[in-house]
Structures are given as structure tokens and as C-alpha cells.
Amino acid sequence: SYELTQPPSVSVSPGQTARITCSGDALPKKYVYWYQQKSGQAPVAVIYEDNKRPSGIPERFSGSTSGTMATLIISGAQVDDEADYHCYSVDSSDNEGVFGGGTKLTVL
């Protein structure tokens, strides 16, 4: 079955740029979505269709793609951005959705 691969953890200091990657064979042809999940809460979308930001999401969140890899970029990361980040996409047949394993972002 199709898989998306994320690093288990990323750590940055406040004000630095955090980059979280997500790799998958179908990403050159399929959109990627990014969801932020804080402890004990439901996920919230921060990027959709590779690089679009939902209403209300700060401009410091952006997305990029290159080949089989997508990257969530948090410019000037804040302590409040500490959370798990999950990428999501679909397989090449559009029949099955898949999440990456999630990346724990630490900002300290």
C-alpha cells in the first residue's frame, strides 16, 4: 500500500525556520495537505493543495513541493507552534487516502 514518510521529530529554537518533510512516490502528481495537531486536540489544516493557506492560518506557514518530496515551512517558529504535524495525500488511483507517520515539532 502507498506510504508517506515523515521524520519522527524536528527541533528548532524560537524564531528559526522549521522544515518538515514528507516523501511519497505519487506526490509529483497528487496534492499534499498538512495538519497541525496539538496535544489532546483535533487536527487543524495549515496547508492545502501543496501551498495554499486556509483562512486564519498565519503567514509564517507555507508549503512547497519538489518531485517526490513536500515540505512544510514554518518561518520564525514560535513556541505556540509546538505540535504534531501530519502530511496527507492520496494514492495514484485516487481511491485511498494516506497520512504520513507524523512529525513532532519542538520549539525551545
Place this chain on the structure above:
Amino acid sequence: EVQLLESGGNLVQPGGSLRLSCAASGFTFRHYAMTWVRQAPGKGLEWVSSISRSGTTTYITDSLKGRLSISRDNAKNTLSLEMSSLRVEDTARYFCVRTGMYFDYWGQGTLVTVSS
């Protein structure tokens, strides 16, 4: 205000069955596809199943095919998930998710525990 309220989660023995429901309000339910996503304790998110606006098209993750059925009642603004032959590894919080251009609204989830 969009609200998604899941119910039906419970402790069930391996091999048992369960029906989860999601009551939607605050938007025109029939205008949106809907999705179930689950999360095992301490683990990542897992896409489970999606259903089209009319309910005529459904998608189920390969690992659950044959044990799971998704449906909706647009007259009652309700999404359902029927699970059978439950396994210990099905233990998770199950989220009901409105599906527009992305997963834009999530419920708080209902907890399913499969244990003897």
C-alpha cells in the same frame, strides 16, 4: 457554527461489532463529502473511509475492506460507520471530518477500545 458530534464508541471484545455515528449541524450536510479518520493511542492519523455528497460513492482503506461500511443520511444530517470483526489493533479515537477542499472541520472523536 459547524459542529460534528461523534457517538457510539465503546469497549468491545475482539470479534465484536460497533456502529459509530456523527451528527452534523451548522452547515448544509448534503453539500459536503465526509470522512472518518482514526488515531490509535500515541500514534499518527490514519485515513479510514470517505463518502461522496450523495452517498453513492464510498472509499475504504484496503486494510479494513470487508469489515467496514460507511453510509450517510442526508435527511437526518448523519454519517455512520459500521465496523465488524473488530481487532485489538482497531482500538483508536475515530474522528468525523467534513471534507471540502481539505479536511476543514473535525469532531472531537469517539473512542473505540477493543479488548477482552
